[in-house]
Amino acid sequence: MKKIYSNIRGTSDFDTFDSFIFSRICKKARSAFNIFGYQEIILPILEEKGLFAKGVGQVTDIVQGQIFELKGKDIVLRPEGTAQVIRYYIQNSLHKKSDFHKFFYIGPMFRRERPQKGRFRQFHHIGAEAIGSDSIYLDVEVIMLALKISAECGIKDTELKINSLGCADDKRKFSEYIKKSLKPATLCAACKTRSTHQALRVLDCKRPECIKAVKDLNLGQNSLCQACQEQFKKLRSILDDAGVKYTSVPTLVRGLDYYTNTVFEITSSKLGSQDAVGAGGRYNNLMKTLGGPDIPAIGFALGLERMLIALGSKDFKQKPDIFVATIDKTTVAKGFEILTRLREADLSCVFEYQQKTLKAQLRSAQKKGIRFVVIVGEDELKEGSVILKDMDKSVQTKVKIDNLILEIEKIS
Numbered sequence: 018m019k020k021i022y023s024n025i026r027g028t029s030d031f032d033t034f035d036s037f038i039f040s041r042i043c044k045k046a047r048s049a050f051n052i053f054g055y056q057e058i059i060l061p062i063l064e065e066k067g068l069f070a071k072g073v074g075q076v077t078d079i080v081q082g083q084i085f086e087l088k089g090k091d092i093v094l095r096p097e098g099t100a101q102v103i104r105y106y107i108q109n110s111l112h113k114k115s116d117f118h119k120f121f122y123i124g125p126m127f128r129r130e131r132p133q134k135g136r137f138r139q140f141h142h143i144g145a146e147a148i149g150s151d152s153i154y155l156d157v158e159v160i161m162l163a164l165k166i167s168a169e170c171g172i173k174d175t176e177l178k179i180n181s182l183g184c185a186d187d188k189r190k191f192s193e194y195i196k197k198s199l200k201p202a203t204l205c206a207a208c209k210t211r212s213t214h215q216a217l218r219v220l221d222c223k224r225p226e227c228i229k230a231v232k233d234l235n236l237g238q239n240s241l242c243q244a245c246q247e248q249f250k251k252l253r254s255i256l257d258d259a260g261v262k263y264t265s266v267p268t269l270v271r272g273l274d275y276y277t278n279t280v281f282e283i284t285s286s287k288l289g290s291q292d293a294v295g296a297g298g299r300y301n302n303l304m305k306t307l308g309g310p311d312i313p314a315i316g317f318a319l320g321l322e323r324m325l326i327a328l329g330s331k332d333f334k335q336k337p338d339i340f341v342a343t344i345d346k347t348t349v350a351k352g353f354e355i356l357t358r359l360r361e362a363d364l365s366c367v368f369e370y371q372q373k374t375l376k377a378q379l380r381s382a383q384k385k386g387i388r389f390v391v392i393v394g395e396d397e398l399k400e401g402s403v404i405l406k407d408m409d410k411s412v413q414t415k416v417k418i419d420n421l422i423l424e425i426e427k428i429s
C-alpha cells in the first residue's frame with residue numbers, strides 16, 4: 018500500500034496566501050527595525066542544550082519538557098532566540114568592539130508543546146535584542162518598536178501590558194512571598210508543583226482556580242525596592258508622554274527565568290486563550306549567567322503565526338498586474354518578447370504557455386484578478402501595436418509597443 022505522507026503535527030505548511038502574508042510581515046518588520054537602527058543576524062537552528070538550561074532556566078517549562086533534543090548529543094533545536102543572541106555576543110566578545118549593539122532576527126523556533134490554536138511545535142519569531150544599556154528610555158524604545166511592527170503589519174485591537182519584576186533581589190523576595198502565601202491545595206495540578214520551585218509561574222496560569230488564588234493575594238508593586246519602583250514609575254511616565262496606551266498588570270511575569278525589571282506583553286483580542294502576539298523584557302543578568310561580562314540588555318519576540326491569526330484573512334493583493342495573451346501560435350514569439358520587456362521594466366506579469374484560445378486566456382486573467390491584459394495579435398503587430406485591455410474598466414485601446422510601458426504606468 019502506498020503511504021501518503023503528512024506534515025508533522027504542530028508544524029504548518031504555509032499555502033501561497035499565508036506565505037505571501039508571512040513575507041509581507043517580515044518586510045514590514047525589517048523596515049521598522051531599520052527605522053529604529055537594529056541590524057539583522059541569522060543564527061543556527063541547532064545549539065547546545067546547556068545554553069538554554071542555564072540561560073532560560075533549568076526548571077522552566079521549556080527546558081523541563083518542551084525541548085527537541087537530538088538523541089544522545091546534547092544538541093537541541095533552539096526553543097527561543099535571546100539566549101542564543103547572548104551566546105553569539107559572548108563568543109565574539111562584541112563588547113570589545115562597541116559598548117552598544119542592537120540586533121534583530123527572524124526565524125523558526127521549536128518547542129514540544131501540545132499543539133492548539135496559536136501554539137505550534139515549529140513556529141517563527143521576529144525578535145530584537147538591545148544590548149549594552151540600562152536606560153529606561155531603551156525599554157520604551159523596545160516597547161514602541163514591538164508596537165510599531167504589529168501596527169505596521171495591520172494588527173489592530175492590540176493591548177500593551179506592562180509590569181516590573183524588580184531587580185534580582187526583588188524578584189527573589191517576591192517569589193518567596195508568593196510561595197509562602199499560596200495554598201497549594203487551592204491550585205491546579207501543574208501549579209501545585211510549580212508553587213514550590215517556580216512560584217511566579219502560578220501568576221501566569223489561566224486555570225480559574227489559580228486566577229482566583231492569585232487574585233486573593235492582592236498584588237501591587239510593593240514588592241519592588243525604592244530604586245526599582247522609581248524606575249517603573251519613570252517607564253510609565255515616558256510611555257504616557259509618548260502617548261502609548263498600556264495597562265499595568267502586577268501578575269505579568271513571563272515564563273522565562275532571565276527576566277528582571279521591565280516585562281511587557283502585546284495581546285490581541287483576536288487570538289483566544291493564547292492571546293499574546295509578542296512579549297519581551299529586560300534581562301540584565303543573563304549575560305553574566307552565561308559566563309559573559311556584566312552587561313544589561315532588553316529584548317522582545319513577536320510570534321509570526323500569532324500575527325497571521327490576528328490578521329485574519331484580509332484582502333491583501335497578491336497577483337501579477339499584467340497578463341500577456343497571444344492570439345495564436347504565430348504571435349507567441351513576439352508575445353514572449355513583450356513579456357520580457359515588461360519584466361525588465363519591473364512590471365509584474367504572467368504568460369500563457371499552453372496555447373489556449375484568447376477567450377480562455379481572458380477568463381484566466383479575470384479569475385486571477387489581473388487588471389491589464391496585453392493582447393498580441395497579428396494585425397496590430399503589423400503596425401507595431403498591441404491591444405491593452407483594462408479588465409477593471411472593461412475598456413481596450415490600441416497602443417504602440419514602444420509606448421506600452423508608459424501607457425500602463427500612466428493608467429495604473
Ligand SMILES: [Zn+2]
Binds near residue numbers: 184
Ligand atoms: Zn530592586
Ligand SMILES: [Zn+2]
Binds near residue numbers: 205207223224227
Ligand atoms: Zn494553575
